[in-house]
Amino acid sequence: MPTPDVDNEPVNTEQQPDPSDTEEPQQTAPSRRTVGVLVLVAALAYAVDVVTKVVVTATLEGEEPVRILGGAVYLQLLRNPYAAFGMDIGGTWILTVVATAVVIGIVWFARRLRSTGWAIGLGLVLAGALGNLTDRIFRAPAVFQGHVVDFISVFGPNGEFFPVFNAADSAITIGAGLIVLLTLLGRDYDGTVIPRGRRAKETDGEPDTNGKERPEA
Template identity: 50%
Template sequence: MAEAERIIGTPEVGDEAQPEPEAPRGRRRIAALLVVAAIAYLLDLGTKMVVVAELEHQPPIRIIGDLLRFEAVRNPGAAFGFGEAFTILFTVIAASVIVVIVRLARKLYSLPWAIALGLLLGGALGNLTDRIFRSPGVFRGAVVDFIAPAHFAVFNLADTAIVCGGILIVLLSFRGLDPDGTVHKD
């Protein structure tokens, strides 16, 4: 009888074994999100510090012939330089994205979603840091971009993290995987 109760999950009286709660699994996913976000943020911040110190006001550095170069550019707008007059709006949007990710993290039980949201969070924090602390002033700061592929916009590691996180979210959504770990078979 004890074996049957163990299989169906009915604990015996005085049985010390308790089912493992879901909270530790959720905490591990939140920890994964925070680790990914911290790595993305610190890599972005570190590269921008090097670019400002060593590359700003210098000629571009060719990495792969004419295909790729590093060139310091200050971007007050959004991706591709659009919306230069809306720097404050982009700051508010980035702050809102961060709040949404933090709120969503409470219901996070999927490691792939933790990685995707961590990339978004780290990238948003990286560009938000520039908008708050870089010239010309608080909430009007220009983002430091430096990766310049031929025939494409100049971007930074925060932008890369945001794009990779967004692509991962689209793929997870197509597969029917929700942040809480449930899978939808449509």
């Protein structure tokens, strides 16, 4: 009886996927890490804002501006009913609503993050929004209409050269600037990197079929 020729039978060399190996952990792990970075940055920056405001209100109430760093910075207590850096964009309650919307928006968006840089930037913006929102809610003259504590005046007292600001304003500015920089560099919030050639084509208004590239690290 002839024996079957087993050598001629096709052999499936493809590795079968493990049913227990799914992509979900690979996607959620970076998300947890970046969310952790966001929370840590936000907590630290918020703590700095709260502590500095407590110290300033306890020591500079009714005092003359304190000159430091050779006159580059003056510390003085001002209570600001307006937006960051003294910008008047409407009633105090409107600013409270805007700050609340920013906080909710960042918290909702955080689960999409895969970029550490974006997490740091949004964490700073979140801390700044929370810091000034805390003043709006709990400080005089009324709930949700409180005046924000500002105390940093640069190059002169009383905001002569630049509006008086606080640590929360600084956090918002630095965080927003970092996000703009990352966007210009083609680094998206999900951790992908837009190739330079594609960015150039998009700037010129030309469609491009290239996809995003994952960063190596």
